[in-house]
Amino acid sequence: MTDKEGPVVTLDGPAGSGKSSTAHEVSRRLKFRHLDSGALYRALTLALLQRGIAQQDWPVVSETDLLDLDVDIQPTTDGFIVLVGGHRVDAELRSPEVTAGVSHLAKLPAVRASLLELQRRAGTHGRLVADGRDMGTVVFPHAEVKVFLVADVEERARRRMREQGAIEGDVEELERQVQAIEARDRRDSERELSPLRRAADAHEIDTTRLDFDHQVEEIISLVYRLTTP
Ligand code: DC
Numbered sequence: 001m002t003d004k005e006g007p008v009v010t011l012d013g014p015a016g017s018g019k020s021s022t023a024h025e026v027s028r029r030l031k032f033r034h035l036d037s038g039a040l041y042r043a044l045t046l047a048l049l050q051r052g053i054a055q056q057d058w059p060v061v062s063e064t065d066l067l068d069l070d071v072d073i074q075p076t077t078d079g080f081i082v083l084v085g086g087h088r089v090d091a092e093l094r095s096p097e098v099t100a101g102v103s104h105l106a107k108l109p110a111v112r113a114s115l116l117e118l119q120r121r122a123g124t125h126g127r128l129v130a131d132g133r134d135m136g137t138v139v140f141p142h143a144e145v146k147v148f149l150v151a152d153v154e155e156r157a158r159r160r161m162r163e164q165g166a167i168e169g170d171v172e173e174l175e176r177q178v179q180a181i182e183a184r185d186r187r188d189s190e191r192e193l194s195p196l197r198r199a200a201d202a203h204e205i206d207t208t209r210l211d212f213d214h215q216v217e218e219i220i221s222l223v224y225r226l227t228t229p
Contacts, residue, residue, distance in 0.1 A: 006032065006127035007227045008142075009219070010135035013149035014196060015184050016156030018207055018215065022149065023131035025216045027078065030129070030223065034079040035122045037132035037139070038102075040115050042093040043071045045102045047084045058105055066114040073118060080122060103184065107191040133188055136199035145226050146202035147219055153178055153185075155208045 009032070011023045020036055027034035047069035048058060073080040081088050092098070105111055119139045122128060130139065136146035151159075157177035158168075166173050188196040198204060203222055207215050 003124070004126035006125075007144035007223065008123045008126055008140050009129045009145040009147070009223055010140050010143045010199075010202075011129065011131040011147045011149060011219070012133055012135050012137070012196065012198070012202070013151075014156070014188065015181055016160050017149040017151045018159070018212070019131040019149055021212070022207075022215055022219065023129045024079075025212070026219050026223075027129035029216065029220060030127075032127040032129050033075060033077075033122070035073075035119065035128055035130040036079075037115075037119055037130060037135060039082050039093055040071060040073070040118065041102050041106045041111070042098050043082050043084050043089055044069060044111060044115070045098045045105050046089060046092055046095075047071060048105070049097060049101065050084070055101055055104060059108055061108075061110060063110040063114050066110055071115075071118070073122060075122075103187050107187075107193065109193055112193050133196040134194035136202050137197060138194045141199070145223050146199050147222065148198040148202040148204045149215075150204060150206050150208075152208045153181055156181055 009026065009030075011019050011026075013019050020038070023036070024034050026032075044066060048061070051069070053061065070083075070085045072083045074083060082093070083089070116139065119130070123130065123140055123143075130143075132139070136143055136148070154174070157174055160177050160181070161168070161170070161173060185196070205215065205218055210218070
């Protein structure tokens with residue numbers, strides 16, 4: 001017997017593939033919870049910065065030290081609140097300092113180990129859409145539905161520029177964004193632990209020429225197809 005009330009849906013993919021916004025909308029329409037696993041790596045980064053622990057010392061921080069930072073999640077009706085030391089954190093997770101540090105922290109073994117249980121707990125009862133880099137490969141290897149989103153690097157750079165309000169058609173800025181995204185892709189895919197890769201049983205969706213609604217609909221129909229007897 002299982003106490004699962006529904007499936008776990010995983011959404012992995014590189015930076016700028018539209019994972020988080022897609023996962024949010026898919027979970028809203030299915031009335032599932034959304035777990036943004038990147039927010040947990042960001043919360044640990046924030047907690048270390050708040051304690052004044054310098055980036056060069058992060059590799060020697062133990063798993064016990066990380067648990068002491070008290071990063072936790074609390075379920076809500078549609079997702080999870082992220083807590084650091086019992087206090088809710090949200091916008092500060094997207095600060096430039098946190099964004100600059102997080103990929104260096106995310107590659108450390110103690111960090112990945114310390115967040116594994118927390119993420120799995122979020123999926124205990126199913127009805128979850130989890131987005132990240134290793135949801136389908138490491139955290140939820142038995143998920144009922146696995147999606148891997150991809151998109152051309154130029155399209156991802158254009159999306160990032162739109163988010164940041166940059167001028168469309170600024171060729172130099174586009175080139176800078178392409179290089180930054182390619183560097184991040186390399187860091188995420190080439191790291192030793194939990195690298196970004198498509199699970200063998202994941203369904204790849206190329207979002208380069210898909211608009212947001214079609215992207216969401218494609219995933220929802222996949223969920224119905226794979227989970228309806
Ligand atoms: O998706 P994001 O930009 O919020 O992710 C923040 C960082 O955390 C990014 O460098 C990749 C990393 N990450 C990870 O290694 N594994 C995950 N499951 C989610 C995010």
